[in-house]
Amino acid sequence: MKLLTHNLLSSHVPGLRPGGGFPLRIEAAEVRVRPVPFNAAFVSRLVPRLRWEALREAAESLGRPSELPPEPLPDYEADEEFLRRLHHVLLEVEVLEGSLQCPDSGRRFPISRGVPNMLLSEDQ
Amino acid sequence: VGCDRSKNLVDICGEKHFQAFVCDALSVPIRSGSCDACISIAVIHHFSTAERRLATIQELARLLRPGGTALIYVWAMEQEYKNQKSKYLKEKNGSKNKDKEMNTGTAQRPLSDPGPDNSTQDSAWSDQLLKDLNDESSGAKPVADFRLPVHTNRTSFHSQDLLVPWHLKGGTKKKEESVDKMLVPGGSKELEELSPVFHRYYHVFCEGELEAVCRSLDCVRVQKSYYDQGNWCVILEKL
Numbered sequence: 210m211k212l213l214t215h216n217l218l219s220s221h222v223p224g225l226r227p228g229g230g231f232p233l234r235i236e237a238a239e240v241r242v243r244p245v246p247f248n249a250a251f252v253s254r255l256v257p258r259l260r261w262e263a264l265r266e267a268a269e270s271l272g273r274p275s276e277l278p279p280e281p282l283p284d285y286e287a288d289e290e291f292l293r294r295l296h297h298v299l300l301e302v303e304v305l306e307g308s309l310q311c312p313d314s315g316r317r318f319p320i321s322r323g324v325p326n327m328l329l330s331e332d333q
Numbered sequence: 334v335g336c337d338r339s340k341n342l343v344d345i346c347g348e349k350h351f352q353a354f355v356c357d358a359l360s361v362p363i364r365s366g367s368c369d370a371c372i373s374i375a376v377i378h379h380f381s382t383a384e385r386r387l388a389t390i391q392e393l394a395r396l397l398r399p400g401g402t403a404l405i406y407v408w409a410m411e412q413e414y415k416n417q418k419s420k421y422l423k424e425k426n427g428s429k430n431k432d433k434e435m436n437t438g439t440a441q442r443p444l445s446d447p448g449p450d451n452s453t454q455d456s457a458w459s460d461q462l463l464k465d466l467n468d469e470s471s472g473a474k475p476v477a478d479f480r481l482p483v484h485t486n487r488t489s490f491h492s493q494d495l496l497v498p499w500h501l502k503g504g505t506k507k508k509e510e511s512v513d514k515m516l517v518p519g520g521s522k523e524l525e526e527l528s529p530v531f532h533r534y535y536h537v538f539c540e541g542e543l544e545a546v547c548r549s550l551d552c553v554r555v556q557k558s559y560y561d562q563g564n565w566c567v568i569l570e571k572l
Contacts, residue, residue, distance in 0.1 A: 214334050214352045219364040221356075231364055258367060318362075324347040326340060327356040 210325050212267050213299040216259050220311035220318075222329065232263035233309035233318070235270050245300045252296045253286045259299075268298050336361065358389045361396060368396045371403045375564075377543075378407040378535050381494075386536065387546055390569075394553050397571035402556065405547075406564045410537040412489045419563030424487060483532060493539065496532035538565045 220230030265277050276294040285291050309318045309325055318327050335353040337343050346353035356362055358376055371393050380386045393403050412419045484490065484497045543565045544558045557568040 210354070211352055214354070217334060217363050217367055218354070219362055221360045221362040258369075260364075322344060322347050324340075324343050325354040327336075327354050327362040328338075328340075329357075329360065 210304045210320055210323055211300055212302055215267050216264050222311050222314040222316050225313050229313040230311050234312055235267055235304060235309060237271055237304045237307040239306035240271055241303045241305050242301055247293060247296050249292050252292045256281050256285060359392060361392050363396050365395050366398045369401050371396055374406045378537060381534055390547060394550060394571055399571055401571045403569040406566050407543055408535060408537045409563050409565045410490050410493055410539045412563050414560050421563045422487060490537050494536050497535050499531045499533050501529050543567055
């Protein structure tokens, strides 16, 4: 699971408060870094879709020193160094084993071989 | 990012280094309004009631940002349309052409692969009961004696609700082998040697049906509605 994916995922446990269940807390047992070809336009277009603070928290929780500023830099589209750092955090760091925990209900969803299993049990 | 109800299928995506997760289409764990585009290919036709099919489209719409679009493909009841048979019907006499067609990458290639390679001879009515229908329909008559027809692969559909056989390949089975023995009733020792058959539920859609379901939602607009190789398709825009 890359951090881009994590930024989109939200707990869907029933009965949460509006806006609840996000972001999921990452408990990582195995993390891998794998290079991915850099595409500045792609990364740049992602910025408006991201929940920035959740991304920073996720990067920090994986023990990566946060290379990201508190907010996206103004004129980030033209800032290649910023985009490259963002590219690395979003696309090159993967959680292979571990779990995602709902911040409201505490429910855990396992991640195995890079794949989160978000299925709820029958009674949820 | 992709998702599916089948953990094993999603694991294959993971092995190929795609981003994917396991979930149910009725409850997708993605924050609302975060997607520019979604696709739902050969999924909604597996849901057994109109309410559940509508709910999957509502869920799809929830994921889209305003202006975002969704593409939905479902199996059509009409496998022959405007005097043209779909590829599903054309491949009735064996799958030897199938590999070639899958590799051509032309616009004709169906996006949903309808069913197994092997044709079966059975067109028997299944005694299988659908408990779901009993549980889910509110106010509907009890359906204790409801039976679903088992489809004969690579033929036209005679019913909108049916079970389609799927053969889990054992690896050693030759295509030329007679398949008549496959469905000998329990007790035959030949059954143990053969690969298992699973019956998968489908609700195939009539012309206009998918579009009508989508139009019943206020939050989306039907941008385009068309037929493609045995599938009914819509493109929706989130309002």
